Amino acid sequence: MISTKRPQTHFIICIITLLTVVFLFACQNKNLNSNNEQLDQQQQPEHLQESANLPISNSPVDSTIEETETVVSEDILRSHKVNELGQVMILMYHIIGDKEDEWERTKNNFKNDLKTLYEEGYYLVTARDFVSGNINVPLGKTPVVLTFDDGTEGHFRLIEKENGEFFVDPDCAVGIIENFAKMHPDFGSAASFYVYYPVPFRQNDRPEWRRYKYEYIINLGMEIGNHTFGHEFLNKLTDEDVQKTLVKNIQATQKLLPDYPVDTFALTYGIYPKNKELAVKGSFEGFTYHHKGVFLVGSHPAPSPYSIDFKTEAIPRIRAASVPSDFFHQWIDYFKKNPDKRFVSDGDAKTITVPESLKDQLNENNMIDKLIRTYPND
Template identity: 50%
Template sequence: MKYFKPYILLAIILVITFSLIGCSVNAPQEEPQISEETEKQEEANQEPEPQPEEPSVDPASVNANEAGQIMILEWHVIGEKEDRWARTYTNFRKDLETLYEKGYRLVSLRDVVTNNIKVEAGYTPVVLTFDDGTAGHFRYIEQGGKRIIDPNCAVGILKAFAEEHPDFGLEATFYINYYTPFGQKDSWQDKLREIVAMGMDLGNHTVNHHKLNTLSKEKVEEELGKMVEMVQEVVSGYELDTLALPHGINPKDVNWAVSGEYNGIKYHNKAILLVGSGPIKSPVVKGFDPTKLPRIQVFQEEFDKWLNYFDNNPDKRYISDGDPDTISIPADQQDKIDESLLGDKKLYIYN
């Protein structure tokens, strides 16, 4: 038996080897061929290709529901202490981990309100917002004679997390006021430019953080327009076009917040954010109103409440079909859709 063993072993190894070669030759072959052909077609065809009737991934296979709700999360102070309006650096990092593990992926607020949501099939978009331009949002520190982003501030934590998890994305909006956003006098302009250069956004939180319902139209326009002017002076060409209402309070006429003019500078807000207190409707659902978008404040109890809500009610959650040009919804959600909100997107209903 001793002498036969090596032959038997050899035979087994050969069988395994051939079957593995068989797998590696057969199985993946079809996929690269398709993508190569697609690439060639894209190169060859100058004309736009016809819009696909169906998304590339079968929406039913990922339970896509683009009529579901989306969370716009909101942080104020991020620092060493935890309380109702403050989150620690450690907990903020954990928030990102929790979102990632539960299948949430970052999108910009602008992409949500313009119905241009790009998220991998089967995942849920989430928007991050930071109010008041506090120091813990963005801090520079000196290290070895060089200025670096403090790894222990929101921007530093977001950046590191995105580097470790590139599929999570790096999207957030920082709602700032006029006087020294983020607290370091000599470098706040660089911070505004760096946020935009990283692909994140700046948002309008007004000059003085007043309750806008106490102000005249002219004063409201100054509070908003002067921010637009300031940001344009620092970040050339950048459009400051979303607003987080101070204290969540609208002016007497909401139209003053939507658009206006100050010092020859016109502003128009694509999205207006409230302070509380729940997820938003999908941008294609009846009643979606970009001038009154609720948010969810991130302190432990509230954050857990909404994460649990979506865990326990998966049919309420927005789940992407992976194709920003197609809006996929299960047939039982069809009544929710306002077709006038679809724009140039195709509606795909499945059973």
């Protein structure tokens, strides 16, 4: 039987919502027999008729959910191996160029990475959505995060025509992702770019292009994150200077995108400041920052954001390059051999679904406004 529950802090809200729905329904149905408070099967909306035979709890919380959502059956959850406590690959790219090196991925290999991810059932999400648990991924798909450090030219390049018009280089990261998404709209177009200043994406110093690039990225559903203002070694800075460089980065981004929330931070060189807390939050000259996620330079997948093992201040990433080791394909192969370790979506961003055997690993503090659902997996 599928089991559902909502974190206790939302129970009262759910009760009030239920009572309001019942009151409005009664007012609109004056001829309803007072001794018959339940609608029969024919009177229910079509999507509820389809799921009426599913085993749902009769608690007030669950009856509210049943009236507004189509419930996926146990068989479907089991057949897709749905597990939203599984691990997630956060891929780390630096240069997208012409050779394969420790910090560089060729354009063709990057295109092949997208092809492989698509064929293996992955779906693009931003780092921001991942850390906030806002994982809106189709049923049976696995979220994957593409991160790009340093804001190099190969990430986003514009090509100017002789008449002064310009277009996105189809061989830069943004162009490659956008064109792939056009061919495969069921893959998404999300990515997270960690830039530093004064010239993000390091193309010719054309200030009028900077705002255009940022707006273009946001319109594609991509994200701009913090990577300090000048790519400093944070462990060599004073506490004040750590906060200064992080604040200056956000302020520079918001000059191009007013009020844009810079929510995530990729550590430069993978190194924390001496005061690690300052990587998460701090302030400088009255300007306060609070990163929802801090990303490391690592080589293994991240825990689910709903897991008790998830740490917002230390989120691992996988180097996406063939030198010195091809971590990308190693982890692709690992999840093919160990599908039970992989995050698999239930297709509903409002619920968190896990096998019954894993329910003790849920961290309910990370699940505000989420419905928790379990199912037997044996």
